[in-house]
Amino acid sequence: MPLLRRYYHIFSAFWQRGLTYRSTIIGYRIGEITELLVIILLWSRIFEGHTVILGYTKPEMITYFLLGNLFGVAVRSYARESISRDISEGGLSAIITKPMSYLSFLAPREIGRMSLPTILSIITNLLVILPFHALLIDLPNLGIILIIIAMLALALIIEFLINYLIGFITFWTEETEAIFDVIGRLKRFFSGYYFPLSLMPVALITLSGWMPFSYSFFTPAQLYLGKMSITDGLRGLGIEAAWIVILWLAVKLMYKRGRKRYEGVNI
Amino acid sequence: MNRYLAIANTWWQRAFNYRAVVFVYRISDLIEMGMLLILWTALYRTTPVIQGMTEHEMITYVLVGGLFYEITRNFSGDEVDRAISSGSLSSFLVKPMSYFRYYLSMSFGRSMHTALALITRLIILLILHSYLTTSVTLSGVCIIIAMLFLGYLTELFMNYLVGMTAFWTEETAPFYNTYRNLQKFFAGGYFPLVLLPAGLITASYWMPFAYRYFVPMQVFLGKTDVFTGIRGIAIQIVWLFILYGIIQIVWRRGLKKFEAVGR
Structure with a gap:
């Protein structure tokens, strides 16, 4: 219990801190909604005069983007930014002298930091979905819904671990913004954020199935639309679990190597 | 004049310190371009024309339009932000030159981003030249x-x-995030503005953003006449005056709020 209380205190401190950046959080939500509306507008125009495009009807495509985006924001993490700051500004020194490991400190801090923006993102996404509800595809069966929930939970863990890895790049270089940008775009691309991955060449579709990114957007959206079966969903959960193990090992290894390079002076 | 050239030169040299960063950002831009090409190529498998644009026109729009957009892009607002928030603006205020002019010289100097973007984009254009199409005239150029x-x-x-x-x-x-998303949207950077409802297309012609991507591409593809182009240039000039006026007002008001201690 004392361990849980410790994590709760870290969560609580960063939740409070998140409240001080209310206008920032709202500002980002405006950008987010604009982007989503632009995508919906684009596809609505493309569907003019067509009933089916590349195997998708208009309601399917709108549902794909609205729900996929909702899934995406629910499992998002920006832990890389705070990790990068810890390393480049030397704040890591203060954390590693505490009687808990840096890696176990990260999760409650990030959950505390991201809870408010995530809740607000989910609310704003639901508000955008509301006017389109008549176009949305009906809910799938309970089995599929449970698989989607499990997939998103694992996707959140994967997102955290990938963010840890990206953040640790700061051990080697301080110029991380551009690297974050490239990795972020590739992640969004392979998650199906820009367009359904089924529009890509076959080789890229196969590749994305083996990568961890599509499970935060494309695969759960496809499951919802009935374009993937329960078996596909279960296979996806297996791939996600394997990725969690691989990424956790990579995180531990990278942190160990990075720590050897780390210097904190006069903190 | 020498003073401004010296500033531009300093920032040009400084940009060289960040060669790797600039290069990595170029990779990021190429990923976005590749993604758009994949999307449009897939869509054209189902129909030969989308809102009056053929596949080759769309590929040209993405490749050449992307080049235009990068030529006109800059990120110098970050430096203004840094100068104000770090307080280093104080040191400019006591200098016998306006900060706005310093900003303009610095921005020209930082154009290594543009130079590198030009090189990478031109290489891609060369490789994919057989997919390109144009009906541009000399006056159009x-x-x-x-x-x-x-x-x-x-x-x-x-x-x-x-x-x-x-x-x-x-x-x-x-603010940057929202501004960049909105301006890219109204510039036609995500997709050609012909895909927008008529009201939004008209609105975008009266805003300054479409003249960095969509309108020059319409001229390049021969989809608009010289008169529309000249009218566009007039709208841009009016916008420059309006923006300059706003800058003067905001600067005066901002300075009243500015505080820098212990520098």
Whole structure:
């Protein structure tokens, strides 16, 4: 219990801190909604005069983007930014002298930091979905819904671990913004954020199935639309679990190597 | 004049310190371009024409339009933001030159981003030249050059304005984010504006953003006449005056809020 209380205190401190950046959080939500509306507008125009495009009807495509985006924001993490700051500004020194490991400190801090923006993102996404509800595809069966929930939970863990890895790049270089940008775009691309991955060449579709990114957007959206079966969903959960193990090992290894390079002076 | 050249030269040299960063950003741009090409190529498998544009026209729009957009892009607003929030603006205020002129010289100097973007984009254009199409005339080329130059200045002014939000708040990142998303949308950077409803197309012609991507591409593809191009240039000039006026007002108001201690 004392361990849980410790994590709760870290969560609580960063939740409070998140409240001080209310206008920032709202500002980002405006950008987010604009982007989503632009995508919906684009596809609505493309569907003019067509009933089916590349195997998708208009309601399917709108549902794909609205729900996929909702899934995406629910499992998002920006832990890389705070990790990068810890390393480049030397704040890591203060954390590693505490009687808990840096890696176990990260999760409650990030959950505390991201809870408010995530809740607000989910609310704003639901508000955008509301006017389109008549176009949305009906809910799938309970089995599929449970698989989607499990997939998103694992996707959140994967997102955290990938963010840890990206953040640790700061051990080697301080110029991380551009690297974050490239990795972020590739992640969004392979998650199906820009367009359904089924529009890509076959080789890229196969590749994305083996990568961890599509499970935060494309695969759960496809499951919802009935374009993937329960078996596909279960296979996806297996791939996600394997990725969690691989990424956790990579995180531990990278942190160990990075720590050897780390210097904190006069903190 | 020498003074401004020296500033531009310093920032040009400084940009070389960040070669790797600039290069990595170029990779990021190429990923976005590749993604758009994949999307449009897939869509054209189902129909030969989308909103009056053929596949080759769309590929040209993405490749050449992307080049135009990068030529006119700049990120110097970040420096204004940094100068205000770090307090280093104080040292400029006591110098016998206006900060705005310093900003313009610095932005020209930082154009290594543009130079590298040009090289990478031109290589891609060379590789994919067989997919390109154009109906541009000599007068069209002149209009495009004038439009891009004015588009570059507009973007400089807009960035300066966004950077000045730092007078009122330290959290400027969401402003940049929203501004960049909106301006790219109205520039036609995500997709050609012909895909927008008629009302929004008309609105975008009266805004300054479309003249960095969509309108010069319409001229390049021969989809608009010389008169529309000249009218566009006039709209850009009016916008430059309006933005300059706003910059003066915001600067004066911002300075009243500016505080720097112990420097």
